[in-house]
Amino acid sequence: MSDNGSNGAGVRTALVVGGGVAGPVAALALRKAGITATVYEAYPTAADGVGAWLGLAPNGLAGLAVVGADAAVRAVGQPVPGMVMADGAGNRLAGFGGFPELPATLAMPRDRLFRALTDHAVAEGVRFVYDKRLVAAEETADGVTAHFADGTSATGDILIGADGIRSTVRTVIDPQAPAPEYGGVLSFGGYAAADSGFDVEPGAMYFAFGRAFMGYWRGPDRLIWFAGLPADTPPSPADVAQTPATEWLARLRELYAGHVPGEQLLRRTSPDDLMVVGRMERMPSVPHWHRGRMVLLGDAVHAPSSSSGQGASLAIESAVELARCLRDLPTPGEAFAAYERLRRPRVEAIGRNAAAVNRVKAGKSEHAPAFPAPEEMLRPLHFHRVEWEEKVTVDVSA
Structure with missing residues (x-):
């Protein structure tokens, strides 16, 4: 598939609400699919100093490679390829050195990841607008208008809610949507x-x-x-x-x-x-990922909690998958439905596993959980790829 070509859904412009991880990656992937995206961020500047450390797994790095942002992120991350499982008495239970055919997981402060992704996206021509806190959105037959707290508005063909676990877009799409x-x-x-x-x-x-x-x-x-x-x-x-x-x-x-x-x-x-x-x-299962010309992305719809080690990586995967669906399917509605079908099973399974780990961390069990061998546990996570070059042919009616 060629970059910056026409897309099947007829979408030319996108409003991306949220400038954390999912937003800049979505804008880059949309640009690759021939869609001009503008990122609207609630903070008055780029979100420097926000959050603690996180891990970016090989599957997340593979998603960044699709949009050419992997080198920028590697420059700010610390390789941590291995893992050791132990109990609270100091007994080693299992160890794993990483998959030799994959790049190492990277550890980094969250704000460095934000900055690296933002700087790369700006260098690639993505426009960011700051101090724009979404308060409402309304659709017409051929577009959607976002209204911000400062009284301004913006209109595009679609609106993507990449605005985090307390997403405003989630409640615009469905006022009864679950809370974190x-x-x-x-x-x-x-x-x-x-x-x-x-x-x-x-x-x-x-x-x-x-x-x-x-x-x-x-x-x-x-x-x-x-x-x-x-x-x-x-x-x-x-x-x-x-x-x-x-x-x-x-x-x-x-x-x-x-x-x-x-x-x-x-x-x-x-x-x-x-x-x-x-x-x-974490986000429980969200019944409605999209409505009309609006769709949710990343933590706004599938935050798995930090126990998964996959939050940022899943957001990156979803951003690339969403752009791929918009590129290949004839309408936004069909593209959003395909995106949900492709992503929901994976992200919800990872979220359920993280919830089980949270119960251990909450002191509901005094014993280490009965994890499978690290290789078995990590393989389906780390080897997952969004195949950008393949055409989306999901049957959304199934």
């Missing part, structure tokens, strides 16, 4: 001194389950960790933000007393090096 589902855990991250008294193999991500869960790996100059604090009734975002880091750190140290290596990592973490991420959430 709380996983019973408050998420934290932090940095500890590299000489914390135990061995951490470079290039390996460690997952230590037990009465409490902690993940960690060796960064360029220190250890980086992420952990959960079970809470049946979550505090409000305002209460989370107003609680001093010293108090959160004290509660984490109490919970992880006796945990290997959580106790040592937390002892070597200062309040200034604590990242308070907030409630661990």
